[in-house]
Amino acid sequence: MPTPRRSAPAQPATQVRLTTRTPETADAQVLVVLLQRDGGSPRVLAPGASTLAEELADAVAALGLEGAADEVTPIPAPAIVTADVVVLAGLGDAVLDDGPAGAEAVRRAVGAALRGAPARERVAVLAPTDSPAVVGAVAEGALLGAYRFRRYRDAEVAGTVEVLTPKARTKAVKEAVERAEILARGVNEIRDLVNTGPGDLAPADLAQRAKEELRGTKVKVEVLDLAGLRAGGYGGIVGVGQGSANEPRLVTLTWSPARAKAHVALVGKGITFDSGGLSLKPPTGMVTMKSDMAGAATVLETVRVVAELGIPVKVTGFLALAENMPSGSAQRPGDVLTMRGGKTVEVLNTDAEGRLVMADALVDAAALEPDAVVDIATLTGAQLVALGPRVTGVMGTPAVRDAVVTASDAVGEQAWPMPLPADLRSGLDSPIADLANIGDRFGGMLTAGLFLQEFVGDVPWAHLDIAGPSFNEGKPWGYTPKGGTGAALRTLVALVESYAG
Known part of the structure; x- marks a missing residue:
């Protein structure tokens, strides 16, 4: 129970x-x-x-x-x-x-x-x-x-x-200060969610939090429970969540203003606790894994802030929520998952779970044919190795990728464009499925991006890896505390605003 x-x-x-x-x-x-x-x-x-x-x-x-x-x-x-x-x-x-x-x-x-x-x-x-x-x-x-x-x-x-x-x-x-208050509240709400103990924030809790926060606003909230996820063929979310007593959820948020100038879809990784599953993390590697839902928290607060500011851009947000735990019912290395949309994935490492839940949600986001899909996730330790704890790695379609970097520069956050080398794609080949969930040892941030790319089709897209920037394990600096940071919310709001023309 x-x-x-x-x-x-x-x-x-x-x-x-x-x-x-x-x-x-x-x-x-x-x-x-x-x-x-x-x-x-x-x-x-x-x-x-x-x-x-x-x-x-x-x-x-x-x-x-x-x-x-x-x-x-x-x-x-x-x-x-x-x-x-x-x-x-x-x-x-x-x-x-x-x-x-x-x-x-x-x-x-x-x-x-x-x-x-x-x-x-x-x-x-x-x-x-x-x-x-x-x-x-x-x-x-x-x-x-x-x-x-x-x-x-x-x-x-x-x-x-x-x-x-x-x-x-x-x-x-007055208007500048009112905007600052709205943005700061969004950042601080993310910090609260990320800092909350994982025993108090299961997938259902985060879904409920979304409902409560957006009650009384013009944002529509829809929640798919386990039965709905199974019926809809969301094999990645179901597979990751099946080892936990806390069932997974997929939350869809829709801000649809009159005379919207464009449509942007946002997808957030929401692993409310990541033990690694049967590919178990070492104890020290689990301590900060309450923060593995920072991407979903950022999407939730971005949609709320965009609605509060009244930005004339339609935004559809997806929160892919699961808890990755080991148990007798957990997915195993060697399992093959059928993802939303029909692609099959061989699970070689259950600790590469974030990309599995993201893939399902990306299929739904791309099916809407928006002007851009942007996903945000605490996806890889390789991001920290490559860029350190403060700089977000951004991959994807060049135009959207560069728009994200421009938005981050405009608000004082740090992001850096990264490539998606085609020659690394073969590392994701599987002899029994359409692709495997991990690639070769090196270039892990890039191969994770290549994996996600398989699920967005031809829709303009960018992927933000915030593994380091989302959680400050070092000393506080500037306005950034120890723990949850709220990184990238201001970037995403500025990005959405750029689509208003």
Whole structure:
């Protein structure tokens, strides 16, 4: 019998408020001020507060601060401000224009400051310029940096961040901050899902979460249970899930606005826990495998954010959900699965399960004949080997692949185009089935992409491997905490938006 689930307690959420208050009058315990490295000496960015800037400049010089990126220094606040502490956060050499590099530098600096602030109930951030793009980046960085996962700990008091700018009442600034709040909520919801213990988030739980989150919106939610999956010939999802007491699901989300300019289908891998199945992982390899559903969580939140922003592009999202466990009923190495659409796959390694559930959902996505299919998955350890823990690997049809990279650049995320070499395809040949689920030892990220390519036909397509970027096992940095990161949501939203013309 499946184990009973603990319901998720409500998580306190940091609130952002725009205000025309000055640093001298802001009601805050902590005041965040940014430093820009300007040649040999850092510059205090305190527009409209020259006296404060002069006092802080003396402190900066005395402490030998450089204004480098990720440099965060709390100091006692000068007497002229109401705050108890000033946190000085470095921007590095970023140029604060309306470009993506400057906005990302602001997001990271403010996020790092919020992570390191000694008190977070009432924080004020002095916007370094009045540009809507920069003020929006301040708000987004604050909300991302203030994130805390508290489900299994005592709840914290929800904090408030005031963004100080004389343009607080202008329409453009308000809209930029509202958008930042929507995007940050999406990222933080992904983080919550990824950080949740796998015993509290089985496939049925994640399907239910999708229903609850989207109730009252214009997004349609459909859920296929085990009986429906069997009847529909979803051999990959059924095969992966058959070893678990927690049955698999396929969730379809549809945002269909009037006069949609295009149609994009998104497919997310949702392995709620990956033991490796009978090809069992070593114990240390399982510790982070609660994060193997990050792709599905990202698709869920992307569809919700797109709908909330009202982007005039139809989006169909697929969440392929299963738990990969060893048992007497688990699929075996050597089994042959008949996938959705009829292709057969020889299972050589049950720990290469993500591509099996993705393949079934990709067949459904391609059958809709959208303008593009984009899938996102924590698919291979080879991604980490090739690109490290912060850079998403992107493969697929050149036009869609490059559009994903462009979108990632625009929002300050990191993605890199990777090839799909035709000469590696033979490594997936099977003597008894249409293809095998693993290839040769080397080029694992690329052969996984080649496997998925077999299920999209001629539809324009891109595959994002987020195995590293989705879960930070190292130290926090910028606005990125340890654990679930929410990586790639902002990229996918920007990508969908690009199809609106």
